Amino acid sequence: MRFGKMKLMGTVKLQELANSGRPGVAGAVAALHAELKVAVLPTASAFLELYPSAKVNGSEVEIAIDRENSLVATVDYDTGCMLIRTAGPRASLAKRRKGK
Secondary structure, eight states, rough: OOOOOOOOOOOOOHHHTTTOOTHHHHHHHHHHHHHHHHOOOHHHHHHHHHHHTTTTTTEEEEEEESSEEEEEEEETTOOOOOOOEEEEEOHHHHHHHHOO
């Protein structure tokens, strides 16, 4: 088990969302990025302590950025690596929009 800072991969997705021009998103993305870079998350339980409203399913996580956007990532708690797969419209919102 590792107890160091989280290594982030795929941060370009966060940068793209921050640069999207959506009001308030850049600041929220910057704050989330800063928190994640220094986070010590050795377990899913530790992840939920830091982000209690996050959705966690094993190594898959979703963190709300604002009401419409989220970060979806895969976390390897043993190595302390997080692969950001998407950053943008929440998966739950996208599913609802498809159903309309």
